[in-house]
Amino acid sequence: MKKYIISIIKGDGIGPEIVNEAIKVLNTVSKTCGFSLEYKEYLMGGIAIDKTGIPLPNKTVKGVLNSDACLLGAIGGEKWDNLPNELKPERGLLKFREEMDVYANLRPVLIYDELVNASTLKPEVIEGVDIMIVRELLGCIYFGQPRENDGTKAFNTMAYTKPEIIRIGKKAFELAMERDKRLCSVDKANVLEVSQLWRSTMEELSLDYPEVKLSHMYVDNAAMQLVRNPKQFDVIVTGNIFGDILSDTASMVVGSIGLLPSASIGNKIAVYEPIHGSAPDIAGMGIANPIATIESAGMMLRYSLGEIEAANKINYAIKKALKDGYRTKDLAAFDAKKVVSTSEMGDIISNNTK
Structure with missing residues (x-):
């Protein structure tokens, strides 16, 4: 059985919530498709500042470089806005991109038929x-x-x-x-x-x-x-x-910034993350949309691991969840049959990959 090491950087704000749902989906689809994933978690951003005094610890750089791919949540927030520039979470992210040598950021923009009215x-x-x-x-x-x-x-x-x-x-x-x-x-x-x-x-x-x-x-x-x-x-x-x-x-x-994933690819380790920010105003409320992060995990399977079947299953699972009328709060006004929490959306998409 193939085994991959995935470095995880949950980050700040809603980062931990949305990454947890992506991991949930990855765990299910990996079992379905016959490969295994080992996760190693590292710090970057505001939480790294709080715990280590700097936005990008050397341990994070070394750990990610020894993995097969990196899944990133979101970093930053008002809490750290008044720090000197060199200590702000965003400086850690820019340095991280340099260390990974990820020069190409791929951002797919795809309209789901079920969300045409959301635009x-x-x-x-x-x-x-x-x-x-x-x-x-x-x-x-x-x-x-x-x-x-x-x-x-x-x-x-x-x-x-x-x-x-x-x-x-x-x-x-x-x-x-x-x-x-x-x-x-x-x-x-x-x-x-x-x-x-x-x-x-x-x-x-x-x-x-x-x-x-x-x-x-x-x-x-x-x-x-x-x-x-x-x-x-x-x-x-x-x-x-x-x-x-x-x-x-x-x-x-x-229709929503919560729907767009991204892949940052270059000469070392690719980094996958949603394009949205850390949204500290809704952190911990269970209403964040995890779809962009789950899509990013799907891109990771496709581009870094070559697990095309699993990536396709994630795409199908998301479309089915939306077709069945499940929506997080940001999309509640658009043909929602049931408004669900962050965790519930993760459960639904995960089950759809089986």
Whole structure:
């Protein structure tokens, strides 16, 4: 029997609740499909600050690097907002991504037929939407140096090297080849030199993928088009800050930020997490939507472990739960036959994988 070591970082706020439900589903589907999972839990974020004084302990980095994949909940919260920048939970997350060398963040945007009415957009606009957003994760303004805030003037540096653009571009083209062979590169090349390099590099790469139709779009227009006509997109590739914004925009096309998973993939250990935050205002109330985290676990099975059957079972189990009318509180207004708790939704999806 195959055995995999999965590192678990539950994090802050609703993180422990939603990760627990993902583990519940993983335990069931692994038994069904004939493999085993060993979990090793580590600290990062606010809870790590409280217990160790820093947002990313060395033990966490070493532990994750010795696992097959990492499942992450969510980190941060108002409790730690007033700490020095280097001690904030978010700095730990950025450092963690560097240590794992996860340069490509894959964010699928898929409309469930059962939740068409959950979107603020008209059903005819969103029915059939299936987008993959490929966000570069280790460069751009979040990592650029120099950066400073002296109280009267602040600045950050947006920067990309050509090799960084090439490696994320290749990943996006490869994904497009597996899908509908359409790739939209999003930038701001009309005003930013970094985007001009981005665009010219994408054009050069396109010569190696003649079957893929490459198009370009400015980020402001892309945000508008995601709301106006999301079905025009197949794969979107963009930089770190633009991808951060566009994927959150896409979450409302779907209807809830609690529905979107992500996979951060690179040269070491891949990290899987929902795109939403730690939502400390609802932590411990049992109302958080665990679906994005369970979907992230499904992506982990698919991309890191190669357990395709199990990943497909999770996708089916989620769809069946929604088709049967089960909804967490965030989706209660949309064709709900029964509003369930976080744990109950995990139980339902888990049972559907058997």
